[in-house]
Amino acid sequence: MSEALANPSAPSVIWLQGSGCTGCTISFLNYVSATAPQSAADILITNINLLYHPNLSAAAGSTVADVIAKAVAAGNFILIVEGGVPTAFGGRACAPWSEGGVEVTFLAAVQRLAAKALKVVCVGNCASFGGVSASGSNPTAVQSVKVATGKTTINVAGCPPHPDWIVWTLVQLLQGKTIAVDTYGRPKTLYSKRIHDICPFREADEAKTFGVAGRCLEELGCRGPSTYANCPTNKWNNGVNWCIGAGAPCIGCTSSTFPGTSALFKTAS
Ligand code: FSX
Ligand code: SF4
Numbered sequence: 001m002s003e004a005l006a007n008p009s010a011p012s013v014i015w016l017q018g019s020g021c022t023g024c025t026i027s028f029l030n031y032v033s034a035t036a037p038q039s040a041a042d043i044l045i046t047n048i049n050l051l052y053h054p055n056l057s058a059a060a061g062s063t064v065a066d067v068i069a070k071a072v073a074a075g076n077f078i079l080i081v082e083g084g085v086p087t088a089f090g091g092r093a094c095a096p097w098s099e100g101g102v103e104v105t106f107l108a109a110v111q112r113l114a115a116k117a118l119k120v121v122c123v124g125n126c127a128s129f130g131g132v133s134a135s136g137s138n139p140t141a142v143q144s145v146k147v148a149t150g151k152t153t154i155n156v157a158g159c160p161p162h163p164d165w166i167v168w169t170l171v172q173l174l175q176g177k178t179i180a181v182d183t184y185g186r187p188k189t190l191y192s193k194r195i196h197d198i199c200p201f202r203e204a205d206e207a208k209t210f211g212v213a214g215r216c217l218e219e220l221g222c223r224g225p226s227t228y229a230n231c232p233t234n235k236w237n238n239g240v241n242w243c244i245g246a247g248a249p250c251i252g253c254t255s256s257t258f259p260g261t262s263a264l265f266k267t268a269s
Contacts, residue, residue, distance in 0.1 A: 010174055011118050012049040012077045014068065015056075018094055018106045019133040019142045020083030023160040024124035025055055031163035032238040043167065048174065051077065054096065065099045068109075072116050078173055079117035084126040084133035085110055085148035086140035093140040107148060114149040119173055121154045122146075123166055128155035128185065129256040146185070155185035157229075159253035164234060165190050184256045186228075195224035195250050198232045210265075213247055221266035223252030 017025070029040045037043045044050055051067050052059065059067060071077045083106075086093040091107030098104060114120045125131030127145050134142040146153045154173075156165050169187055172179050180188045196202070199216075207215035218225070227250050231242045243250055251264045 009076065010049070012051045012071060013080060013170070014051050014071055014077050014113060014117075015053040015080040015082065015123075016096060016106070016110060016113070017054045018081065018083035018096075018110070018127070019086050019140065020124060020126040021132070022055065022082075024082040024126075024166075025053070027158075027160035027163050028123070028166050029163075030237070031167055033164075033167075037167070040163070043170075048170065061097065062099075064097045065104075068097075068113070072113060075116050075118075077113075077117055078119050078121060078170075079110075079113045080121045080123055080170075081110060081114075081127040081145045081153075082123045084130050084142035085145060086142050087148060088139065088141035110145060111149050114145065114151045119154060120145060120149070120151050121156060121169060121173070122185075123156050124161055125157055125159045125253060125256075125258050128153065128157050129258070131159055132259055135259050153185055154179055154181060154187065157184070157186050157191065157254040157256075159251075159258060161254075162229075162231070162234060162236060182228075186254070190230060191228045191254060193228060193230055193233075195227045195229060195232060195244075198230075199224055199244060200232065201244065207247075211247065217244060217247070217249040219266070220249050221263060222249035223255070224250040227252040227255055229254045 031040045037047050051071050052064055085107050087107055091105030094106035095103035096106050096109055122128040122145050126133040130142055130144050154169060156169050182188055182191060201216045204214055204216045206219050207217050208219065210220065235242045249265055252258050
């Protein structure tokens with residue numbers, strides 16, 4: 001990070017939010033590391049030039065529109081998108097700011113910025129694939145950023161993604177590195193391992209009911225056999241635990257098909 005920023009021409013970052021629950025931002029804010037940058041605050045204050053974030057920026061209204069216009073003109077920015085893109089009603093279900101008294105739809109904003117960005121990074125499954133926001137009857141016709149813009153995106157999958165995954169991806173891009181991705185646009189470094197293959201409960205007895213520690217949760221609907229991420233080794237909340245370790249089946253939140261139509265948890269027979 002520091003090296004990237006020692007470079008005066010390092011790109012700035014714009015973070016937009018569409019249809020989601022803001023959990024991706026909350027996850028990012030929970031970033032903790034023993035080495036620098038040690039926290040999200042560290043990253044935001046000393047490591048990246050974040051031009052705009054809807055929850056973290058003090059700026060609003062025409063100030064935001066000006067910042068965005070200048071960034072688009074300069075062209076040296078990474079676009080982070082959190083949340084899916086509502087496309088029904090001409091996109092008017094989601095309007096992040098106004099220009100000249102006219103609301104700008106999220107759809108138009110993402111299309112305009114994605115066309116000029118050095119890279120487009122989707123943070124979370126909603127931006128990457130539609131996710132929860134595009135599930136069910138999807139009345140606002142939420143689409144992924146890739147579908148809505150036609151641009152290639154780097155997909156930091158997860159609902160939400162682990163803060164380490166978000167920061168790792170940003171660090172690579174700010175250092176000018178190329179990120180190898182899988183067929184779903186997910187960084188291979190983060191998403192090449194199948195949960196089931198690195199799960200410590202592979203040899204354990206099957207749990208028949210919830211609330212029993214140390215069992216394999218396959219009969220309770222665990223999606224570890226079809227899900228790719230490093231949760232078993234990286235763990236969450238500063239390495240404290242992870243879903244299966246806490247007795248909750250993997251819900252497959254890094255998969256392009258998440259949440260799907262079947263029940264997330266099952267009651268074993
Ligand atoms: Fe989606 Fe982000 Fe899930 Fe929520 O906004 S990936 S619903 S955790 O937080 O986009
Ligand atoms: Fe596989 Fe899930 Fe059982 Fe772990 S708990 S071994 S990921 S089915």
